[in-house]
Amino acid sequence: MPVERVLPSSEGHDLIELTREIAAKEVAPRAAVEESAGRFPREVLRTLGASGLLGLPYPEEYGGAAQPQEVYLQVVEELAAAWLAMGLGVSVHTLSCFPVAFYGDAGQRERLLPGMLGGDLLGAYCLSEPQSGSDAAALTTRAVRDSGGFVVNGVKAWTTHGGVADFYTVMTRTSDDGARGISCLHVPAGTGGLSFGAPERKMGMRSSPTAQVRFDDVRVPADALVGAEGEGFKIAMAALDGGRLGIAACAVGVAQAAYDAALAYAKERRQFGSRIADFQGVGFMLADMATTIAAARALYLDAARLRDAGRPYGTRAAMAKLFATDACMRVTTDAVQIFGGYGYVEDFPVERYMREAKVLQIVEGTNQIQRLVISRALARD
DSSP: OOOOOOOSSHHHHHHHHHHHHHIIIIIHHHHHHHHHHTOOOHHHHHHHHHTTTTSTTSOGGGTOOOOOHHHHHHHHHHHHHHOHHHHHHHHHHHHHHHHHHHHSOHHHHHHHHHHHHSSSOOEEEEOOBTTBSSOGGGOOOEEEEETTEEEEEEEEEEEETTTTOSEEEEEEESSSSGGGGEEEEEEETTOTTEEEOOOOOOSSOTTSOEEEEEEEEEEEEGGGEESSTTOHHHHHHHHHHHHHHHHHHHHHHHHHHHHHHHHHHHHHOEETTEEGGGSHHHHHHHHHHHHHHHHHHHHHHHHHHHHHTTOOOHHHHHHHHHHHHHHHHHHHHHHHHHHGGGGGSTTSTHHHHHHHHHHHTTTTSOHHHHHHHHHHHHHOO
């Protein structure tokens, strides 16, 4: 049964209905086969782009849909419930557009955003490195100025859409002044010297390529710099606040899909002459799952409404990412348990949901980092 959603406008309701239609016809039927084969479904993301789903929260004048975060994130949740790789793909693309949309100058927005938001292009966000994950300020990829712009050398790691994206939003060092020495560059795919490692062999999310992005004397013009030189770390952290809400929405979507499957199975499966849903042990598990999902959804929507109102939302975003992804891990684990032996085989989707849930506790800042962000905010005067 579809989740009943309360949205701020009739346009938002129409957008959710469109998303559900696309998810049912184009997304969900492909998920199991493509995940098993480890194939990246670029054409599905093109379908989402053609439907306007790759630029939802950005201004209409640049090709976006000017939707509030409250609506955009529920679209991401619907897509993730059908296939996490697609929900996460939309979230990562939206994250990669954020620096140009919010920190780019007028010329960059006019030149770059229509293509980035129009649906044909796919973005990637390059922050982490092989030796720099949670400690993002320790990155070593370096951009050196020359007469025509910048020359970039280094390696980025754990890049979603690495090797298949059309553009890369890259955080790179332009001086040795710690976090204040980091800048943001827009690097189109196909730029000379840009290459990619083989896709990582992952526990889950196998259809979504994650790869190293390598820069060997990559030359970009001066107008590839997004924001002021040395402003990159601030841009990266601001982008991640929004990215964490995208991951929270993905987590709620996966949890909802696992719960729906477990509930349907518990109503059908009979043991000792009764449906297993009627046994208190299973019924209480389902009750806890439903309650946890509702709480996680309410938390990420609360953070989204704060952002839409122009109020500080970073701490609430960290809370939402932490709670929703931990909840997703619990719910998917319980869904496998309700299925019993059938939950452990690929014939049923809950084993995939459980594998996918794990990565959501890691990406866009591990949940240990979220606790650090939250605790520091609580301790401030």
